[in-house]
Amino acid sequence: MESRTEISSLGEFGLIEHLTKNIELQNASSIVGVGDDAAVIDHFGKQTVITTDLLIEGVHFDLAYTPLKHLGYKSVIVNISDIYAMNALPTQITLSLGISNRFSLEAIDEFYEGVYAACEKYAVDLIGGDTASSQKGFIISVTAIGEVSPDRFVKRSTARKGDLICCSGDLGGAYLGLVFLEREKKIFLESPQVKPDLEDQKYVIGRLLKPEARKDIIDFLGDSEITPTSMMDISDGLSSEILHICRQSELGCVIYEEKIPISEETRNAAFQFELDPTACALSGGEDYELLFTMSQNDHEKLLLNEQISVIGFMTEPEKGQKIITKGGNTFDITAQGWNAFR
Amino acid sequence: MESRTEISSLGEFGLIEHLTKNIELQNASSIVGVGDDAAVIDHFGKQTVITTDLLIEGVHFDLAYTPLKHLGYKSVIVNISDIYAMNALPTQITLSLGISNRFSLEAIDEFYEGVYAACEKYAVDLIGGDTASSQKGFIISVTAIGEVSPDRFVKRSTARKGDLICCSGDLGGAYLGLVFLEREKKIFLESPQVKPDLEDQKYVIGRLLKPEARKDIIDFLGDSEITPTSMMDISDGLSSEILHICRQSELGCVIYEEKIPISEETRNAAFQFELDPTACALSGGEDYELLFTMSQNDHEKLLLNEQISVIGFMTEPEKGQKIITKGGNTFDITAQGWNAFR
Numbered sequence: 001m002e003s004r005t006e007i008s009s010l011g012e013f014g015l016i017e018h019l020t021k022n023i024e025l026q027n028a029s030s031i032v033g034v035g036d037d038a039a040v041i042d043h044f045g046k047q048t049v050i051t052t053d054l055l056i057e058g059v060h061f062d063l064a065y066t067p068l069k070h071l072g073y074k075s076v077i078v079n080i081s082d083i084y085a086m087n088a089l090p091t092q093i094t095l096s097l098g099i100s101n102r103f104s105l106e107a108i109d110e111f112y113e114g115v116y117a118a119c120e121k122y123a124v125d126l127i128g129g130d131t132a133s134s135q136k137g138f139i140i141s142v143t144a145i146g147e148v149s150p151d152r153f154v155k156r157s158t159a160r161k162g163d164l165i166c167c168s169g170d171l172g173g174a175y176l177g178l179v180f181l182e183r184e185k186k187i188f189l190e191s192p193q194v195k196p197d198l199e200d201q202k203y204v205i206g207r208l209l210k211p212e213a214r215k216d217i218i219d220f221l222g223d224s225e226i227t228p229t230s231m232m233d234i235s236d237g238l239s240s241e242i243l244h245i246c247r248q249s250e251l252g253c254v255i256y257e258e259k260i261p262i263s264e265e266t267r268n269a270a271f272q273f274e275l276d277p278t279a280c281a282l283s284g285g286e287d288y289e290l291l292f293t294m295s296q297n298d299h300e301k302l303l304l305n306e307q308i309s310v311i312g313f314m315t316e317p318e319k320g321q322k323i324i325t326k327g328g329n330t331f332d333i334t335a336q337g338w339n340a341f342r
Numbered sequence: 343m344e345s346r347t348e349i350s351s352l353g354e355f356g357l358i359e360h361l362t363k364n365i366e367l368q369n370a371s372s373i374v375g376v377g378d379d380a381a382v383i384d385h386f387g388k389q390t391v392i393t394t395d396l397l398i399e400g401v402h403f404d405l406a407y408t409p410l411k412h413l414g415y416k417s418v419i420v421n422i423s424d425i426y427a428m429n430a431l432p433t434q435i436t437l438s439l440g441i442s443n444r445f446s447l448e449a450i451d452e453f454y455e456g457v458y459a460a461c462e463k464y465a466v467d468l469i470g471g472d473t474a475s476s477q478k479g480f481i482i483s484v485t486a487i488g489e490v491s492p493d494r495f496v497k498r499s500t501a502r503k504g505d506l507i508c509c510s511g512d513l514g515g516a517y518l519g520l521v522f523l524e525r526e527k528k529i530f531l532e533s534p535q536v537k538p539d540l541e542d543q544k545y546v547i548g549r550l551l552k553p554e555a556r557k558d559i560i561d562f563l564g565d566s567e568i569t570p571t572s573m574m575d576i577s578d579g580l581s582s583e584i585l586h587i588c589r590q591s592e593l594g595c596v597i598y599e600e601k602i603p604i605s606e607e608t609r610n611a612a613f614q615f616e617l618d619p620t621a622c623a624l625s626g627g628e629d630y631e632l633l634f635t636m637s638q639n640d641h642e643k644l645l646l647n648e649q650i651s652v653i654g655f656m657t658e659p660e661k662g663q664k665i666i667t668k669g670g671n672t673f674d675i676t677a678q679g680w681n682a683f684r
Binding site for chain 2: 031032035036037038039040041042043044045047048049050051052053054055056057058059060082083085086088092094096097098127128129130131132133134135136137139141143144145146148150153155156157231232233248
């Protein structure tokens with residue numbers, strides 16, 4: 001039997017000490033970490049980039065099928081993905097948790113294992129936070145801090161007419177992972193003896209439960225001397241994000257359905273669930289890929305990186321936001337992309 | 343009748359736009375504010391200080407007697423108080439909210455009124471955040487960012503033997519405000535027709551519901567060229583905080599009961615509730631005053647500021663952490679200070 005340690009047996013300061021005692025700061029910019037009123041960082045000569053996310057049980061995640069270690073990992077990833085999306089490098093995070101008494105210390109340790117795994121992989125320091133008891137549900141608030149050379153950050157509002165629209169990795173997988181796990185949960189609740197076969201859907205489940213942040217793309221863009229003209233990460237689905245860039249840059253766009261990167265595994269999963277893979281990519285969300293625009297002059301530099309797809313281009317605002325389907329039809333892009341196809 | 347606008351009628355992006363559209367950035371260091379993947383700040387030549395707090399309804403606040411505007415104000419104050427406690431100046435905050443559907447847009451507006459009032463008073467910019475729906479209860483996560491000249495921050499761990507222990511303002515009031523409001527809530531639930539007389543307890547209620555951060559003390563210390571050797575804010579009660587400084591500085595201390603600053607209003611309230619005012623100051627918490635140590639050589643400089651009390655001094659660690667009562671008895675300071683008096 002697994003042991004269960006009540007968090008109340010440690011108290012708040014005991015818990016913080018337990019969770020943070022092995023931290024070794026990796027970044028020279030981390031001057032003061034956990035254990036004081038505040039942390040101190042020194043991005044001397046650089047600008048500091050800050051983002052924050054609040055994740056609430058039952059709204060953003062379902063512990064019925066989300067291992068706590070994966071949840072800890074993902075909580076870090078979704079935040080540092082926003083830092084990369086500014087063309088910056090993440091250097092520190094703070095982490096606050098609201099914990100209900102149904103959680104044991106062992107459960108919280110598992111969550112932190114995932115947090116520390118992500119911190120190690122992306123060379124980010126955990127420098128502060130807060131722990132509180134919650135009356136109901138698990139609450140996670142992460143703030144990520146990064147650095148960027150002065151004025152090298154990339155906003156959403158600075159795309160230019162004629163720029164290429166590019167997208168990293170492939171889209172729609174995380175959404176299909178969610179559809180699959182929601183179905184399995186329903187089956188399990190009805191017939192607990194049925195064991196789900198997760199092997200078939202390993203790719204899409206992995207896309208949902210263990211996303212990565214695209215540091216490699218930011219590194220590639222830097223090495224290739226490509227400065228995106230605008231950039232953001234894809235957390236809400238391609239449609240919603242491209243509309244943000246168009247609105248904030250006051251431009252139109254055209255994207256081509258056939259250019260939207262969708263993996264074979266995602267297509268197969270969509271087929272099984274009778275869903276349109278393009279709709280999943282446009283509206284699914286949670287893929288944490290990067291969406292960016294860049295000058296057409298840099299097009300050749302992309303040829304070396306098969307992780308980047310050119311999916312369209314920016315137009316004058318009067319032309320609106322359009323998607324051209326494989327069949328050659330043109331539709332307006334809407335925040336829920338599949339509506340255009342109904 | 344007050345109007346009620348459902349938040350769902352705006353959607354997440356509509357809500358963010360509504361809440362943040364009037365923001366005018368006040369700090370030159372706020373380069374990019376709300377509306378992108380992340381905010382950008384430029385503390386060029388300064389170090390950046392970060393702190394975060396998670397406030398959960400039913401755990402940290404009770405909306406039965408906490409006006410939302412006050413709650414918004416206090417959410418900012420408790421965080422920037424931590425920045426001041428590092429001897430730094432707060433410059434930005436991020437704010438994330440988890441909102442259940444029992445909240446109307448008007449209620450959230452009221453909360454933000456308090457947030458913006460605090461931001462304006464302390465010249466802090468709101469530069470980012472997240473809004474989420476919560477299944478139950480109101481959840482507030484604030485991260486505050488500040489700046490300090492290189493290596494001028496003040497930690498908890500650097501007090502020295504012989505240093506004076508100083509405390510700003512007065513203590514115990516917020517706790518008595520809480521005791522009073524909890525009693526009134528109980529009376530109201532039993533007999534809704536009884537109207538509480540708040541006037542008598544105005545001071546202690548104000549200490550609880552509308553605390554201020556002690557910017558004035560930080561300014562005074564700077565102007566007087568006093569560099570505290572250690573500092574923190576008093577959020578959990580004087581006993582708990584002094585023990586943090588002793589533990590992290592590896593020292594003992596002596597404090598004098600008669601030197602602990604307690605206002606007349608707090609003494610009167612304690613008397614009414616048959617509580618020991620000293621116990622309220624030692625263990626009450628939420629006063630958000632500053633506790634700091636400094637060299638005895640700077641003692642004279644304090645004479646000009648009646649908002650600062652010298653309450654004791656640091657000793658070698660072997661001497662332990664002691665309080666000397668008005669009657670001349672010596673007790674160990676414990677995290678729940680009143681235990682020493684039982």
